[in-house]
Amino acid sequence: MNRRxxxxxxGAAMMxxxxxEAGLHTxxxxxxxxxxxxxxxxxxxxxxxxxxVKRFRERETKIFARLGMHVxxxxxxxxxxxxxxxxxxxLRHKSRAxxxxxxATFKSDPEWxxxxxxxxxxGAFVEKYDITFMTLTDFSPKV
Amino acid sequence: MNRRxxxxxxGAAMLxxxxxxxxxxxxxxxxxxxxxxxxxxxxxGKLDALLARFRDHTITIFxxxxxxxxxxxxxxxxxxxxxxxxxxLKHPSRAxxxxxxKSFHDDPEWxxxxxxxxVNGKLVEKVDSTFMTLTDFSPAV
Numbered sequence: 001m002n003r004r005x006x007x008x009x010x011g012a013a014m015m016x017x018x019x020x021e022a023g024l025h026t027x028x029x030x031x032x033x034x035x036x037x038x039x040x041x042x043x044x045x046x047x048x049x050x051x052x053v054k055r056f057r058e059r060e061t062k063i064f065a066r067l068g069m070h071v072x073x074x075x076x077x078x079x080x081x082x083x084x085x086x087x088x089x090x091l092r093h094k095s096r097a098x099x100x101x102x103x104a105t106f107k108s109d110p111e112w113x114x115x116x117x118x119x120x121x122x123g124a125f126v127e128k129y130d131i132t133f134m135t136l137t138d139f140s141p142k143v
Numbered sequence: 144m145n146r147r148x149x150x151x152x153x154g155a156a157m158l159x160x161x162x163x164x165x166x167x168x169x170x171x172x173x174x175x176x177x178x179x180x181x182x183x184x185x186x187x188g189k190l191d192a193l194l195a196r197f198r199d200h201t202i203t204i205f206x207x208x209x210x211x212x213x214x215x216x217x218x219x220x221x222x223x224x225x226x227x228x229x230x231x232l233k234h235p236s237r238a239x240x241x242x243x244x245k246s247f248h249d250d251p252e253w254x255x256x257x258x259x260x261x262v263n264g265k266l267v268e269k270v271d272s273t274f275m276t277l278t279d280f281s282p283a284v
C-alpha cells in the first residue's frame with residue numbers, strides 16, 4: 001500500500017463515525033420509520049368540558065377506532081387553571097402523510113359530521129387546539 | 144328458616160356482592176397514579192446536550208427513584224423543532240411524584256451530572272409541567 005492509498009483508507013475510516021452520526025440523527029428524527037406521534041390539547045369553552053369528555057367517551061373514541069386511528073392515552077389535567085377545562089390526548093400515526101389522510105377522513109366521516117353538528121348546536125366545545133407532531137427520541141421506550 | 148327470611152338473606156347477599164364489586168371497580172378507577180407531561184424549552188444550541196444528558200444519565204436516575212418514563216419525543220415542526228423535548232412520566236401518586244422529584248434532585252449522580260453539563264450555561268430555559276390523570280375511557284398507559 002502506498003502512502004496515498006493509506007491516507008485514502010484512513011479517510012474512509014474517519015468518515016465512518018460521521019456516517020454513524022448521520023444514522024443516529026435519522027433515528028432521532030424518526031425518519032427511519034416514518035411513525036409520528038400527535039399530542040393534542042383541547043382548551044374548552046366555559047361549561048363545555050363535560051360535554052366534550054362525554055362525546056369522546058361515547059362516540060369519538062369509537063369513530064377513531066373504526067377509522068384505524070390509534071390513541072395511546074386520554075388525560076385531564078389535575079391542577080388549576082387547566083383542571084376541568086382541558087383534554088389532552090396522544091395519537092400514533094404510521095407517517096405524517098397517514099396522519100393528514102386520517103384527519104381528512106375523520107372530518108368528512110358522516111357519523112362525525114352529524115355528531116359534531118348535533119352536539120355543538122348550542123355552541124362550539126373547543127376554544128383552542130394545541131397540536132404538536134413529534135417523533136420518538138432514540139433513547140425513548142417504545143410506545 | 145322461613146321463606147321470608149330466606150328471601151331477605153338472598154337480597155342482602157346480592158346487595159353485598161354488588162356493592163363490593165362496585166367499590167372495587169371504583170377504587171381501581173380512582174387509582175392514585177398520576178402522569179406528568181413535561182415540556183423542556185432548551186436554550187439556544189443546547190437541545191443536543193440536553194438529549195445526551197437524558198440518554199446517558201437522567202433516565203437511569205429517574206428509574207432509581209421510581210419515576211417511570213412512558214416516552215420521550217421531539218417536536219417535528221417549527222417553532223418547537225430543534226429546541227424542545229417532550230416527555231411523559233408515570234408516578235404511583237401525586238405525593239410520590241413530589242417525593243420522587245426531591246430524591247432525584249438530591250441524587251449524587253444528578254448533582255454531579257447536572258453541574259458538569261451546565262458549565263457553559265444552563266441547558267433548559269423553561270419547563271412546563273402538567274400533572275394529569277387518565278380518563279375513564281382511556282386505554283391503559
